[in-house]
Amino acid sequence: MSRRLPETNPSARPNRYRFSKYKKPLVLLTMAAPTAIWLLLLRYLPMGGIVLAFKDYKVNPRNPSFISNLINSKWVGLNNFKFLFMTDDAKIMFRNTLAYNIVFIILGIVIPVAFAIMLNEVTKKFVAKAYQTMMFFPYFLSWVVVSYFLNAFIDGQYGMITAMQRAAGGDVTNWYTTMGPWPYIIVFANLWKNVGYTTVLYLSAITGIDSTQYEAAAIDGASKWQQIWYVTIPNLRTMICILFIMNVGKIFNADFGLFYSVPMNSGALYPVTQVIDTYVYRAFMVTGDIAKSSAAGLLQNVLGFICILTANGIVKKIDADSSMF
Amino acid sequence: MAVKGKKKNLRLNSVSPGAEAVIYVILGLFALCCIIPFVFVIIISFSAESSIRSIGYSFIPQAWSTDAFRYAFRKLPQIWRSYFNSIFITVVGTALSTFMCALYAYVLYRPDFKFRGFFNFFSFFTMIFGGGLVPTYIVCKQVLGLNENYAALIVPLLVNPFNIIIMRTFFKSSVPLELIEAATIDGSGEYNTLFRVVAPIAKPGVATIALLNALVFWNDWYLSLLYIQRNKVLQPLQALLMELQNNVEYLSRMSGQMGAAAINEAAKMPTQSLRMVLVVLIVVPIACAYPFFQRYIVAGLSVGSVKG
Structure with missing residues (x-):
């Protein structure tokens, strides 16, 4: 039934076409998403932590959040x-x-x-x-x-x-x-x-x-x-x-x-x-x-x-x- | 005559009987050396504690006994719990990681996927560069909340870029692209194509990845060392064993007693054979399943190592 639809209504065709053109990469993206998100959080995010090696990292007891500690700690170069x-x-x-x-x-x-x-x-x-x-x-x-x-x-x-x-x-x-x-x-x-x-x-x-x-x-x-x-x-x-x-x-x-x-x-x-x-x-x-x-x-x-x-x-x-x- | 000639030729092209005997001995010694420690540990786990105390660990103990096994299962509930933890982590971890790996590898295998190059690089790059232990630990613990819970023992091991490469190679070598095109033309959605058309063909590849993942989860103790500091009931068997290395009293504390009672209990405990009971409990499932999964692992490793 649905396959015959475009023929009876020609104006719907380009729309549907465009939709499927974007749909495919989107569906495939959802397949890649779990691993990609994992990589982002557990591999790429820690790469930002490399700056630790150039800082004098101190934990502020009043605000133990890692990010703020990282920003507030002194740069010590090498x-x-x-x-x-x-x-x-x-x-x-x-x-x-x-x-x-x-x-x-x-x-x-x-x-x-x-x-x-x-x-x-x-x-x-x-x-x-x-x-x-x-x-x-x-x-x-x-x-x-x-x-x-x-x-x-x-x-x-x-x-x-x-x-x-x-x-x-x-x-x-x-x-x-x-x-x-x-x-x-x-x-x-x-x-x-x-x-x-x-x-x-x-x-x-x-x-x-x-x-x-x-x-x-x-x-x-x-x-x-x-x-x-x-x-x-x-x-x-x-x-x-x-x-x-x-x-x-x-x-x-x-x-x-x-x-x-x-x-x-x-x-x-x-x-x-x-x-x-x-x-x-x-x-x-x-x-x-x-x-x-x-x-x-x-x-x-x-x-x-x-x-x-x-x-x-x-x-x-x-x-x-x-x-x- | 012709047959005989051929046979002679074959014989010519193999090594001399003397050389073959040397090969048998060298390889045989190494092969024995690979399994003897396991046999030894089994013997120790069945040795009577009195025998160990008097002549040490021995291939021929003075007396045999199953005390250690009985003690382990009756008096140390943590062993059951740890066994459960190991199995739970392995099952959940294997299912999740294999599923994620197959999905990602499938996308990388599709030549018509626009962002294929990007995602390929995205996973590959993590194989050659990383943030290191300290930032990873802090991100996991403070940002992602992987701390003193089961997730901490599963999530950090979910993705292995090397497995993605193996899986993709499997897809490439076993699933013809025409099949996917045909399915798409017939109106099958992407997920439907993957689960109904591609998955049945790629089953051996998925099995290989699942086995590799299962081994990683079953054998892991490092995550427990990092993320399980207080909530020790979550320790899998491997981590328990790790803890026992430098801390034999850990066993008696596990039995729930404190102070003098713990010392008392420790004196009655077949400590030495108990440690080896734990080793046996860990290795036996692998040893039993090993002859069956060896084939898949070999297939997977040779595919993966040929080319990424």
Whole structure:
């Protein structure tokens, strides 16, 4: 019925036309609205709070509203950053964040690629599947759970290793106050949790490689190593590049849970476990030092932003298809 | 003869039996290493407290017992409450976040949408730059009222731009545009097209996103650390576990006793195995569902990582 309406009443047609022309983007806008509003409130609005890093934020007890406090507090220029760098904290957290991330990036590429290539060579599919399932499992656990897994082995009183040391009559290591082993524990924990996931990613890329490429290489007399080097690796290049950029872009970001929860927030270990994320949290929530905390946070975001743009730019130059944006 | 030749060729192109054995051992050791801690924690949760006190945590305890489980469920009502909190947060959070993500990604996927470029950038930019913890915390707490309530444990995790990219890629690869055009010509409204025409096709993609979201909500403890300071009954299991790390007495306070009574209660409590009971309670649902959802997650991750 309604479809025949325009024909019987031609003047209604342009009106209806114009309406539907505006209606479509409007309806689609309502679909985008929930997420867009969320982004606006929880991501863009806080970006305004960046000015905190340049202010001496004081809470006025008579008017505790954040906005008025922010407006009324004094501009101090770069003083917050100056104070931050006068302490050892800054040096320690930047050193730790960068050093750990560099190790994570390198091992996080080499080991999963090697594992994926090895898994692909396992001829019994059942075994390969079982290995893959087991290796992927830790990825789904939270760092708190991982910290208890670790604690079962190194708990100061009942841990398995501690108990074995005690039974052997040797010195008992108090793991949560001894800094020495922690860089290794942190690196191992991170690999333990994430290697399976990355391996699965690379494996799915490897299984996607056209098998005729290998056949051709084999007929030409390429050894297994040569096939890996000249067929597998070049095929993985795009994915390696993408994961590499994403990780370099996040080089100033540390996994909060890994550095906070796995060492059980032990103060004695701060020199080897303090990273920017944990510092920002502790300075803000524990010591209430808004100035230094927001200065460190802003520094982290700006440096990360520069890093991700640079990494992407470099990849774009080398191989335009592999770049993220 | 031809068949045999082909078989020989295949054999030629696989690694030697010796090398394969090495591969089996290396990968096998790592794979075992990935699940042994979980097995260990299960064993500890069933160990008698007396055994733990005398020989520590061990793969072979002197005595087995289910005391810790019984104690947890009878004497510590907060564990039930926290279990409920975890499930509630996961269900509501997953439903909301998946719905929002699918809607937004669908709009980004529509090439005829005018503001597509803008909205694309709008979500992407938040992946590479942000305000940082302090401003975000203050905005959430003071402006949005995300403070000591369930909303504080759900809302801050609702949107993940990376999931939007994955979802959009799913739409692109599985839903042909002609289908939407056809539906529109037939007079179907935008929402009708999305729910009746597009959604059934994009179901695997939606399932993947839902699973990723469910894991995030189930595993979260950070939000509780930030926004739940006083109203601790709202803590999900993960946050409870976090609290126990440096504060074992927290368990006895949970049983409602104070002062001397709490100390008394603490002495009777199988504290060590109790902690591991909590870990088991958290991990078992994941471990049970894991073999089923693994496939979806792998599909989603490989789609998402290929290109944004």
